[in-house]
Amino acid sequence: MADPDPIRHASRTARGAADLELGEAAMDLLRSRLVDIAENTVTAIIAEVPGYTNALAGPMGAKIEGAVQLALGGFLRLASSGDPGTPLTPALEGAYILGRGEARSGRSMDALLAAYRVGARVSWRELSGTAVEVGLSAETLAKFAELVFAYIDELSAASVAGHTDELATSGQVRQRYLQALARSLLQGDSADQLADRAERADWEPPKTLTAVILPNAHVRGVLAALDPRTLRTEDELPGLEKEDVAVLLVPDAHGPARPALLRALRGRQAWVGPDKPWTTVRTSYERVLRTRDLGLVVETSTPVDTEHHLASLVVTSDPAALEDLRARVLAPFAKLRPATAERLIETLREWLLQLGRRDEVAAALHVHPQTVRYRMGQVRELFGDLLDDPRTVLDLTIALAAEPLR
Structure with missing residues (x-):
């Protein structure tokens, strides 16, 4: 018409x-x-x-x-x-x-x-x-x-x-290329493949990348404080299936720049991996996943820095082996009542950590130094000269190192 x-x-x-x-x-x-x-x-x-x-x-x-x-x-x-x-x-x-x-x-x-x-x-x-x-x-x-x-x-x-x-x-196309690059990095693709994807996405490779996991709801507030080259992916990745979280790969957050990254994440629930050469950032991502699996309580005011939990990560790298070690080196406690065994194991752990300093052990356990002396006397009766054997002390230290995470 x-x-x-x-x-x-x-x-x-x-x-x-x-x-x-x-x-x-x-x-x-x-x-x-x-x-x-x-x-x-x-x-x-x-x-x-x-x-x-x-x-x-x-x-x-x-x-x-x-x-x-x-x-x-x-x-x-x-x-x-x-x-x-x-x-x-x-x-x-x-x-x-x-x-x-x-x-x-x-x-x-x-x-x-x-x-x-x-x-x-x-x-x-x-x-x-x-x-x-x-x-x-x-x-x-x-x-x-x-x-x-x-x-x-x-x-x-x-x-x-x-x-x-x-x-x-062009922004949508580039974003797809950046997403593909992030997936490729987390999958651990070859350096040549990663270089090709970075070039296609017009992304300047940094020296290092640091993996960060945090809820999707917190991403927008964080990105403004990070390097513009930061990569982000919300795809379902191994270890994060059906979780409402994102993975950020933050460029050059190593050395003196790491505290700035941690400050940018303060007040948000986040896990921060180590900085790694950009083509091997998968290592950083895997460490973040393992740190989350330790069951650490996350305070919303402080991100979890994997660098502070390296000993726990090493000790728990083979859970079955750790259980076997614990069963073997702690066998002398098996004959005691559970409550008594628990108190003595707790005392032994602090004694090992505090290098036998009785006052420090007492302060950590909130007991009297004489109580520590009495308990360690019981432990020595169970172990005898083994407590003076370096190999036994090493095995006990490893076996008890993960105790607070259990």
Whole structure:
């Protein structure tokens, strides 16, 4: 069905064209000067917009000049038709494509809009000078000015849309590449594969990466404080199936930078692995998983730093072997009542940790030093000279090291 009111639904530029009467003489003169106007416009943009100082030199400048001629030609067709139904689609499509191209070239919307402002000013100066030359009335000249700037507004809006769409599209594609890189790192792929994926994702490899696990709800608040190269994945990974957590791979958080990472995570439930060369960050990730499996109580105010639990990780690396060792070296306690055995084992553990310093053992257990002396007398009766054997002391230390985690 035909639009019953085409003027009302036309663009602002087309509506203005319906009221504009330039006359054939003015149109002929304006068309004859399109090439010069386009050239002057590009020259002004190069001079006044820093982002285009070098970009429009040579072939690129000629292409943009042609685009300006095309846009101005479309404008003059619109102005001469007096028909609000005159299509703007070709010009707007050209402006949209220009915006996408500028985004691909790495120039910002600020540079693009500045170029439009300069272009509008120069074009109007040239067009209005020609219009005055042919004797257009002040009223017609005012309408002509309104039409010029409305047209530039529509073109710039189309270019901005193209710029935004290109960034969104390229951003989505790059994000997929970054996700693929993160998965590849956590899977332990070869260094060559990782280098290829990093190049494809336009990701500059750091010296080290540190794996961090934290709830998805906390990720956004943390990322702002981390290196922009930080990789993130929420895919289901081994050891994290059906958990609402994310894995962050943080670049160059080694040495003096590690405390800054821990501070950024303060107040959030997180586990932080060791820093590793970036191609071997899988080791960091696996250590974080193992630390979580130890069953440490996570305080929301302090992230768990795996570097503080290396001994526990070593001791529990083979749970079955640890159980066998415990059963063997603690066999002398088996003949006692459970409560008595528990007290003596607890005392022996602190005695080993405190290197036999009775007062320190008493303070750790919150008992009197004489109580420690009495209990250790019982332990010596059970073990005899074995407590003076370095191998037995080593086995007991390892067997009891994981006791608080059980």
